Amino acid sequence: MPARFYAGLAELQGGRADDALATWTSLLADLPPDAEFRPMVESGIREAAARANVPSPLPDVAQQVPDEAQIRAMVDGLAARLADNPDDVEGWKRLGRSRRVLDQYDLSHEAYMRAIALAPEDAVALAGAAEALTLASDDPADPPAEAIALFRRALDIDPDHALALYIVGEEAMRRNDLETARTLLGRLLRRLPAGEPMHAAIAERLEAISPE
Secondary structure (H helix, E strand, O other), X not given: OHHHHHHHHHHHHOOOHHHHHHHHHHHHHHOXXXXXXXXXXXXXXXXXXXXXXXXXXXXXXXXOOOOHHHHHHHHHHHHHHHHHOOOOHHHHHHXXXXXXXXXXXXXXXXXXXXXXXHOOOOHHHHHHHHHHHHHHOOOOOOOOHHHHHHHHXXXXXXXXXXXXXXXXXXXXXXXXXXXXXXXXXXXXXXXXXXXXXXXXXXXXXXXXXXXX
């Protein structure tokens, strides 16, 4: 699933918004309601539809997910339990994921930061907080500096974290730090199955920035 998300992001950044829209719409239909990548896919669909100047398909897709009121009730119940047990790291991470499902990115970030305060070396919490900041930004394809810093911390702990490798590698390319970009994207490429669309996209990007 992550590879299909990366494929859409590569298409969007390559100016192929219509292809990105098709990739992410297909991916969204396969994702469960609480999937970690779902909020980023939905955000990507909105951005791709806007760039392609076509209506977003999200209203139709949204009809396939459970009633939002039920989801909110479950999330509120989890938040209430955490108020009584604030040292539950895994609970805060679950709350962070749940807030993302509801597009409550600020609250998602807050929940992940509570987890980080309890477990500063938790790569999942660090990447989750970074994703929330990214989704809340004006342009998810260009994450804010605080999100990049959190992704870098996640990489320090888990050097093979796929999303962090991609985001930090792309940020290095924007800064023209090609050596870092080659290192990170090369590591990501080795993690991707050869048959995945993103494998070819990352390989092409690496070839474009390889020394002569």
